[in-house]
Amino acid sequence: MSDLLRIIGNGADVPDQPIPEGLGDKDLVAIYRWLVLLRAYDERSVALQRQGRIGTYALYWGEEATQAGTLYALEETDWIFPSYRQNSIGILRGVPPSVILAWWRGYGGDVGFYDTRHFRTGPICVPIGTHLPHAVGTSWAAKLRGERTASLAWFGDGATSEGDFHEAMNFASVFKTATIFFCTNNQWAISTPVSRQMATKTVAEKALAYAMPAVRVDGFDPIACWKATKDAADRGREGGGPTLIEAFCYRIGAHGTADDPRLYRDEAETEPWKAWEPLSRMASFLDRLGVLDESGAEKIKAEAKQTIAEAVTEMEAIETPGLEVIFDNVYAKDRPWMFIEGLEELRSVGQRELVKPLNAGAPADDTEIPEEGV
Ligand SMILES: Cc1ncc(C[n+]2csc(CCOP(=O)(O)OP(=O)(O)O)c2C)c(N)n1
Structure with missing residues (x-):
């Protein structure tokens, strides 16, 4: 992983790098808070699915850095376009978590969906890659209007095999839109390993064909994700055009709650990656810096769990739509x-x-929830 942009080391043989300009102690804690909130949401959602209280769920355990660090680098006026893997990113922009949970419960409509314009957050995109042209269109529109608005779309390594990816990349580079193509290369597209997905060594090199700058970052490092996104957004707003960011990491968990990865990969492969996962890594980093100690981190975790517990209660109080x-x-x-x-x-x-109502026979709210949602 030597060509990767990395700021946070491992507290041992891999040293920390200087914190990029523009990030103060308060920002570092805010990013940690976001990571923790996303993790709390994700783990709780897996448990809710197991209990039959929401439907099939796409977990993202380990991919929080690619979301929290990245979003923190954007302005509130920038547009974001999540895939199912970043399903709860809206909560970092003020969408009530109960709304996203209700979406997973199959509600939709006014109670299970958010106002995309208000939150500048596109719909949770389940078809692979179809949101990439939307992201380009949004930043192109902003450019035509003379607005300094960037847009960012998240997608996986598998999505780079879709026509939508190439069309969006081409259009963005020709029209020099302020679009950030953020590819979370977790090395798996359900059961397809990245080696069967592409003949190139990296995702980043695909940008060459579109005369587009690209950068590879450690996808488990929220500060590296922040830095790459900040540089891309700043350049895009100045008229420098789009950027492809490849956040290299590993899908530690299953593709979704309906998937059993033991059927197609050796789960022992995931073990070495767990040491790099962003939450404990960021917590140790903040501790090394003297910015946040263990008790401070525990307090943030408790608050996040409480926020999500309240969201579950709110979601279950919603009347089942017709x-x-x-x-x-x-x-x-x-x-x-x-x-x-x-x-x-x-x-x-x-x-x-x-149709059996979802709440019929649901287990009590105090059913034990696994520590790790994977
Ligand atoms: C157009 C389309 N084709 C196929 C699918 C089925 N499908 C759902 S997830 C997935 C794998 C996508 O992998 P990747 O792009 O690497 O993203 P990841 O799931 O790893 O985040 C596929 C093929 C789909 N949702 N949409």
């Missing part, structure tokens, strides 16, 4: 005739009675 939620919000206004017919048909076959 069947119309399946058909609403597809078009800006009104339902087309086939949606009206579809809804009537669904109602007439009595589907509603066939």
Whole structure:
């Protein structure tokens, strides 16, 4: 990993690098707080899925640095476009966590979705790579309007095999939009290893074909993610065009709660990567710097757990939406005739009675939750 931008060492043979200009002690603690909140949300969501209280869930254990460090480098006016892997990034921009949990519970509509314009956060994108052209369009629009707005889209190594990735990269480089392509290379696309995904050694070198600058960072290092994103956003706003960031890391957990990685990889492979995971690494870094000690870190963790526990209560207090939620919000206004017919048909076959309400038979809230959500 020698060509990677890395700031935080391991407290042993890999030394810390100087903290980049622009980050003070308060910022470092704020980034740690975000990492912890994301982790608390993720671990709790895995437990909720196991208990049948939300549906299938895409966990991101270990990938918090690529989200918290990265987002911290952006301005509030910048747009972000998450994939399912960054599903809860909106909570760092003020979206109530209960709303994202309700989304995973299948609610959608007004109670399980957020106002994308207000939070400048695109919808949680499940189709691979389709949000990349959206990110380019947003920063292109900003450029045409003379606004200094950047946009950033997260995606995985697998997404680089999609046409949308190449179209978006090409368009952004030709029109010099302030777009940041943030690829979290966790080396797996469900069961496809990166060696079967691409013949290139890195994701970063794909930028060459688009005359675009690229940088590789340690994806478990929130400060390296911050630095790469900050440089890319600043350059983009000055008219310097897009950047491809490859955050190299490893998918320590399963692809999602419906996946069992033991079927296609040797789980022993994940062990060495765990030592680099961002939360304990950032906590030790802050301790070494004398910025936050163990008790301070524990307090932040307790607060995050409390925030998410309250969000679960709020989510479960939401009344289950009616069947119309399946058909609403597809078009800006009104339902087309086939949606009206579809809804009537669904109602007439009595589907509603066939669907077991999610809260029926849900275990008590004090069911034990695993320490690590993987
Ligand atoms: C267009 C499209 N094709 C296939 C899928 C099924 N699918 C869901 S996740 C996934 C793997 C994506 O891997 P990667 O881009 O590396 O992201 P990661 O899941 O590792 O974050 C696939 C193929 C999909 N959601 N959308």
